[in-house]
Amino acid sequence: MDNATASAANPVTTVGAESPPQGERTPDRNRTVMGIVGFSHLLNHLQSGMVSVLYPIMMAELGFTYLGIGLLQTLYQVAAQGCEVLYGILSRHVQRSVLLGVGNVVLGFCVFTTGLAQNFFHLVASRAFAGLGSSAQHPVGSSILVSCYPNARGRILTYHNTAGNLGSLVAPAIAGGLLYFFGWRTVFFIVAVPSMVMGLSYFFLRDMVARPADRARAPIKGAFQDYVTCLKNRNVMLISLIQMAGAAGRGTGVNVAFLVPFFMATLGVKVGTASILVMVYQLGGLLGPVAIGWLYDRTSRKAVTQATLFFSTLTTLWLLTHHGVTVWLLLNLVLFGAVVNSRGSLTQAMVSEAVPIHLTDVAFSLYFFIGFISGPIWTAITGWLIDAHGFATAFSVISVSYLAGMVLAAFTKWRREV
Numbered sequence: 001m002d003n004a005t006a007s008a009a010n011p012v013t014t015v016g017a018e019s020p021p022q023g024e025r026t027p028d029r030n031r032t033v034m035g036i037v038g039f040s041h042l043l044n045h046l047q048s049g050m051v052s053v054l055y056p057i058m059m060a061e062l063g064f065t066y067l068g069i070g071l072l073q074t075l076y077q078v079a080a081q082g083c084e085v086l087y088g089i090l091s092r093h094v095q096r097s098v099l100l101g102v103g104n105v106v107l108g109f110c111v112f113t114t115g116l117a118q119n120f121f122h123l124v125a126s127r128a129f130a131g132l133g134s135s136a137q138h139p140v141g142s143s144i145l146v147s148c149y150p151n152a153r154g155r156i157l158t159y160h161n162t163a164g165n166l167g168s169l170v171a172p173a174i175a176g177g178l179l180y181f182f183g184w185r186t187v188f189f190i191v192a193v194p195s196m197v198m199g200l201s202y203f204f205l206r207d208m209v210a211r212p213a214d215r216a217r218a219p220i221k222g223a224f225q226d227y228v229t230c231l232k233n234r235n236v237m238l239i240s241l242i243q244m245a246g247a248a249g250r251g252t253g254v255n256v257a258f259l260v261p262f263f264m265a266t267l268g269v270k271v272g273t274a275s276i277l278v279m280v281y282q283l284g285g286l287l288g289p290v291a292i293g294w295l296y297d298r299t300s301r302k303a304v305t306q307a308t309l310f311f312s313t314l315t316t317l318w319l320l321t322h323h324g325v326t327v328w329l330l331l332n333l334v335l336f337g338a339v340v341n342s343r344g345s346l347t348q349a350m351v352s353e354a355v356p357i358h359l360t361d362v363a364f365s366l367y368f369f370i371g372f373i374s375g376p377i378w379t380a381i382t383g384w385l386i387d388a389h390g391f392a393t394a395f396s397v398i399s400v401s402y403l404a405g406m407v408l409a410a411f412t413k414w415r416r417e418v
Contacts, residue, residue, distance in 0.1 A: 070383020288338020
């Protein structure tokens with residue numbers, strides 16, 4: 001175990017401790033912060049998840065292919081995840097609540113403009129800027145919650161992920177239901193409004209959200225030193241690479257882009273039925289990480305993480321064996337959603353344990369950048385593989401990606417393993 005990891009096991013609370021906000025921090029204030037951060041995460045995943053239902057309809061009108069879907073998701077993820085690495089610096093100079101407020105307003109505005117798109121290039125621009133607006137949610141939102149609940153990091157991060165997964169769960173139903181009454185453009189208009197409202201609500205949290213006391217408005221040189229410290233932390237880097245290796249399970253990538261077209265093409269179902277099947281998958285992603293997180297707290301970190309990666313491979317391959325909607329397909333989707341989506345909450349909990357609390361902004365920025373930046377690449381590759389070789393080849397390649405994460409997990413080191 002390296003020095004950074006060792007110090008994380010016994011963090012010193014007197015250095016880099018969170019300063020109290022301008023008002024006294026109380027359980028009620030913490031719950032208010034938790035509710036707003038969680039609900040905005042839900043809306044982030046709602047707007048990104050609904051496009052899986054809308055893309056097949058938009059394809060005919062705007063004239064793009066499966067590769068076009070892959071490119072749209074790739075640009076969204078590049079903008080969202082490529083900027084996540086900056087928040088370890090930005091959070092020192094701009095209050096976290098302001099970063100999230102501006103981000104969510106930008107996200108809502110760009111979702112609205114997506115409904116105005118007249119061609120594929122308009123979609124490219126609106127989705128890219130929407131990704132930029134959503135980029136603060138993961139690193140800054142996670143850091144805020146850890147600072148509010150420093151003694152319950154695993155539980156509070158599971159809550160944050162569960163809120164996002166709930167948004168992904170209801171997204172197909174909301175999008176599909178709205179399509180019965182409105183066109184796809186109006187669906188974007190309707191969903192944009194609550195995102196902008198939630199963005200504005202963050203400006204009322206300015207006296208509730210703390211900034212690390214010894215890091216507020218710190219020099220850039222000090223910020224880079226903290227990045228170097230986290231880059232030298234063995235566990236932070238390995239855990240980030242575990243998240244990077246797996247193709248799906250990031251919430252806005254491969255599964256969002258291609259599960260609905262996969263079901264329509266391989267099972268011969270209509271978009272409504274495909275949307276319900278995606279909801280079954282998302283239900284597994286909502287409930288599974290909670291149960292797996294409970295197991296994680298009571299058994300070996302390595303064993304649980306590696307098991308979820310192994311079963312991610314098996315359940316992905318199992319999807320290719322179905323030729324109709326059966327009870328076995330539904331069971332497959334629940335298990336697939338549970339194990340694939342648990343990787344995010346497990347690895348985030350591991351990162352939060354690997355560094356002292358005053359480094360969480362930087363650690364999460366690096367984790368989300370390194371761990372998630374491969375998502376756009378996987379999405380583009382998958383779109384190309386589907387166009388060139390079909391769904392079976394693409395999903396087979398995806399299934400192998402989780403095995404690399406299993407190998408990386410074997411090299412993580414913890415002072416205490418149950």
